[in-house]
Amino acid sequence: MAIEFVTIPFSHYCEKARWALDRVGVTYIEHGHLPIFSRLATKRMGAGNTVPAVVADGKIVADSTAIVAWADARRPGALLPTDANERAAALALEDTFDEQLGPATRRWAYYYLLPNKAVMRNVTANGVPTWQARTFRMFRPLAAGAIKRGLKIDTAGAERSRQKIETVFAQVNALLADGRRFLVGTSFSVADLAFASLAAPILVPPQQKFGMAGPQIYAGEARAAVEAWRATPAGQFALRMFATER
Ligand SMILES: N[C@@H](CCC(=O)N[C@@H](CS)C(=O)NCC(=O)O)C(=O)O
Incomplete structure (x- = not known):
């Protein structure tokens, strides 16, 4: 099932998360917003003030670092070294x-x-x-x-x-x-x-x-x-x- 991926499309932290999701082959629906408007979207979903944020299986994963870890858990070792x-x-x-x-x-x-x-x-x-x-x-x-x-x-x-x-x-x-x-x-x-x-x-x-x-x-x-x-x-x-x- 596709996850929801909330971004400011041109944000480099969002690119970091997007790259991680692409790397492990997760299907996502990206909801892009411009700065200022992005806060309305993250507020509505119950996340913090910043993007990227993901909703997967009803859970919010906010912050690019957490999203990378979440993505790696889908394909262990793809992003976080196993050693x-x-x-x-x-x-x-x-x-x-x-x-x-x-x-x-x-x-x-x-x-x-x-x-x-x-x-x-x-x-x-x-x-x-x-x-x-x-x-x-x-x-x-x-x-x-x-x-x-x-x-x-x-x-x-x-x-x-x-x-x-x-x-x-x-x-x-x-x-x-x-x-x-x-x-x-x-x-x-x-x-x-x-x-x-x-x-x-x-x-x-x-x-x-x-x-x-x-x-x-x-x-x-x-x-x-x-x-x-x-x-x-x-x-x-x-x-x-x-x-x-x-
Ligand atoms: N530590 C956060 C930083 C994310 C961040 O700074 N996002 C900026 C875009 S580059 C943002 O959402 N700014 C909108 C705002 O603060 O209203 C992460 O790694 O996800």
């Missing part, structure tokens, strides 16, 4: 990416993309009810203002986020320096999935949907930063994960 040490290492990396990388890439991407009317129009037009897309378009400056305030998106915040991204990328570059193919062990795990999906807003892999395919969505200094991140070992690694494991 205890590897599992602990993969989960620790997932935590770092969830807590450090995800908020930083989101703030940095919003800082540069929110003012771009054409890109935002494209990004917010897909996978959500038409009335939401239309309302968002109509009240774009208001909605953009609310997102900016909610996520503290300003020049100083974008710079702090850039530094955080650099720190996490340096950590991943260091792991990859020994030539390993995956971040933990010898096969794909939640560590690879979490890094690639949460870095996606600043790497813009071609496999991404929702109007976010390709670095051309950025201009000027942001485009240059994106190209530089894509060229790092960590950037190349994430792009390879999207190309071969997504």
Whole structure:
């Protein structure tokens, strides 16, 4: 039976959960919402404030980390390594990416993309009810203002986020320096999935949907930063994960 999957379609945490569900072959019906509206949906289902959230067998599984664990339980070992040490290492990396990388890439991407009317129009037009897309378009400056305030998106915040991204990328570059193919062990795990999906807003892999395919969505200094991140070992690694494991 299909499960219900509530998302903001272009959210990288939702992509993390979607990738996990796809990986284990779970059938789901995705209910996409735009920011602000997503809270109405999660409230209605009795989940917290954020997406992704899943309803399966009448139970709510909220938070991408819980959804990955739920998905792995459907096909044990598909995402969480079965070896205890590897599992602990993969989960620790997932935590770092969830807590450090995800908020930083989101703030940095919003800082540069929110003012771009054409890109935002494209990004917010897909996978959500038409009335939401239309309302968002109509009240774009208001909605953009609310997102900016909610996520503290300003020049100083974008710079702090850039530094955080650099720190996490340096950590991943260091792991990859020994030539390993995956971040933990010898096969794909939640560590690879979490890094690639949460870095996606600043790497813009071609496999991404929702109007976010390709670095051309950025201009000027942001485009240059994106190209530089894509060229790092960590950037190349994430792009390879999207190309071969997504
Ligand atoms: N720790 C959460 C973070 C999820 C998250 O931050 N979701 C954002 C979208 S990227 C959200 O739902 N924002 C809407 C809101 O806060 O109203 C997870 O891993 O699922």
